[in-house]
Amino acid sequence: MVRFKRKADGFAEQMSLEDAYRLVGNLIAAEPQPALFITDQLIEQHPQNMPLQWMKAYILEALSAEYEYSLAFCEKALDIDDSHIQLAQMKGDLLRKLGRHQDSIDWLTSCLQNFPNSWEIHMTLGMCFLETGQSSEAETEMRTALKFNKHCVYAWFSLIGISRFSRRDLNQMLATKNKKASVFRNSDLAHLNFAIAAYWRQQGDMQREVDLLHQANGCTKRDAHYDSAQDQQRASDHIESFDRTYFQQQSTNFSGLVNRELPKPIFIVGMPRCGSTLLEQILSSHPKIVATGESCVVETSLSRVLSRADNFSLKPSMLPMLDKASLHQFTSEYNKLVAKLVTPDAIYTDKSLDNFRVIGLLKSIFPEAKIIDMTRHPLDIILSCYQSGFYDVPYASDLTFLAEYYVSYRKIMKHWESVFEQPFLKVKYSELVSNTEQEVRRLCDYCEVDWDPAMLKFTSSANNVNTMSRTQVRKGMYSSSVNRWKPYRKMLQPAIDVLKKEGLLKMALT
Numbered sequence: 001m002v003r004f005k006r007k008a009d010g011f012a013e014q015m016s017l018e019d020a021y022r023l024v025g026n027l028i029a030a031e032p033q034p035a036l037f038i039t040d041q042l043i044e045q046h047p048q049n050m051p052l053q054w055m056k057a058y059i060l061e062a063l064s065a066e067y068e069y070s071l072a073f074c075e076k077a078l079d080i081d082d083s084h085i086q087l088a089q090m091k092g093d094l095l096r097k098l099g100r101h102q103d104s105i106d107w108l109t110s111c112l113q114n115f116p117n118s119w120e121i122h123m124t125l126g127m128c129f130l131e132t133g134q135s136s137e138a139e140t141e142m143r144t145a146l147k148f149n150k151h152c153v154y155a156w157f158s159l160i161g162i163s164r165f166s167r168r169d170l171n172q173m174l175a176t177k178n179k180k181a182s183v184f185r186n187s188d189l190a191h192l193n194f195a196i197a198a199y200w201r202q203q204g205d206m207q208r209e210v211d212l213l214h215q216a217n218g219c220t221k222r223d224a225h226y227d228s229a230q231d232q233q234r235a236s237d238h239i240e241s242f243d244r245t246y247f248q249q250q251s252t253n254f255s256g257l258v259n260r261e262l263p264k265p266i267f268i269v270g271m272p273r274c275g276s277t278l279l280e281q282i283l284s285s286h287p288k289i290v291a292t293g294e295s296c297v298v299e300t301s302l303s304r305v306l307s308r309a310d311n312f313s314l315k316p317s318m319l320p321m322l323d324k325a326s327l328h329q330f331t332s333e334y335n336k337l338v339a340k341l342v343t344p345d346a347i348y349t350d351k352s353l354d355n356f357r358v359i360g361l362l363k364s365i366f367p368e369a370k371i372i373d374m375t376r377h378p379l380d381i382i383l384s385c386y387q388s389g390f391y392d393v394p395y396a397s398d399l400t401f402l403a404e405y406y407v408s409y410r411k412i413m414k415h416w417e418s419v420f421e422q423p424f425l426k427v428k429y430s431e432l433v434s435n436t437e438q439e440v441r442r443l444c445d446y447c448e449v450d451w452d453p454a455m456l457k458f459t460s461s462a463n464n465v466n467t468m469s470r471t472q473v474r475k476g477m478y479s480s481s482v483n484r485w486k487p488y489r490k491m492l493q494p495a496i497d498v499l500k501k502e503g504l505l506k507m508a509l510t
Helices: 002-014 017-030 032-045 050-062 067-080 085-097 101-114 119-131 135-148 153-158 167-180 186-203 206-224 228-241 244-249 251-255 276-284 297-305 324-339 353-365 378-388 399-419 429-434 436-447 453-460 493-501
Strands: 264-269 289-291 347-350 370-375 425-428
Touching: 032 050, 050 067, 050 085, 067 085, 085 101, 085 119, 101 119, 119 135, 119 153, 135 153, 153 167, 153 186, 167 186, 186 206, 186 378, 206 378, 228 399, 244 251, 244 353, 244 399, 251 324, 264 276, 264 353, 276 289, 276 347, 276 370, 276 429, 276 436, 276 453, 297 324, 297 353, 324 353, 353 370, 353 399, 370 436, 378 399, 378 493, 399 493, 425 429, 425 436, 429 436, 436 453
Parallel strands: 264 347, 264 370, 289 347, 370 425
Antiparallel strands: none
């Protein structure tokens, strides 16, 4: 890396700005760190150049840098030129990602006075409203974004669940698809196809919906690069390596890491679309429990210990063999990150679902941590994932991969239960929606908090929701999402075959 930095310095001294923009643009997707080096050198030579400031802000986001640092840089750049529309929009988006939704709404609303026709600002404002449960305002902003950019496919995608698509909407989406399909990125075409599929779902035309779902997930799969066989082997190796003997041998290393004065975690694990957002909203409606959402604190801490530039590279990696020094570093990094989210006396939820892979580490460092395994009928999970468009979940675009990942998840959870000789609290989605108070009281007992009736009024919670479940969770309890898979049995046959082979479908499929 040092050699590249020296080389980057030389590039910055010799090339024109036009050549630099081209080089940095090509590097951002494949090698963002070198792109950042070059951009920094160019900014030293041209500190007032706003395109360079914008490029650096963009690269920092691509590197998944801490949002506070990205925001500080963005604001510094806006001090040079407050009329830069892309930086103005980015500031609003960073505030949103930091959970400062009202600050974001206030900032973006003020920006619209200067940039009333900016589809980017309307789009970002719409996302803020969506995550704070203001569906009507969100729809207005999304549709305003489409007014100024009729090919803004993510606006169509974001309207799923909060808007009833009209025939006119369908025609506009189809016109965009016909005109732009050849130049769209896979992600854009996927989002558009998911929105068109949602139109046919609303119309009750399952065959057309299924055809569009296959097209949408086909686009997503082209960028997914998921190796299911490798992941299954990794899971098997993980189970073999991290057995009870391993943790007994490591007990001395783990013993010095426990700090009972820190905030108390409740880890919610499971599959995407299992009902975890609903569960977290219920728990965080308790006055003593704070929601941190999908904070990815564990992944981020591990990435720093392992010197990994991107957290995403840890998915779906397993817990690495960490020596005593690394364990201490992990604990230190974890505690620093948690301290930014909650106060020392808090009980907090972390619903980073992939944490099921590292429960051994978590239970060793936090022996009093609560582990809640949120479960749902596997075919309801698989169907919902296949309909949702999880572009950052590499296994979610293939029905067989989804089923195989579910199998690995169940095997790993069974393994941890045997290692620690205790079952974790298992919450069934179907029971939570049909026997809500009984299940919530059971949750309170497990989490060692007093029952509070406010937990049954979770829809009025002020918590922001930035997951795919953001619209459903605002609707309260409903049973219509239980056994949704049944009409889609034909489409789901590849997943059914995998689950039946593994003995994970106990109920009749008729």
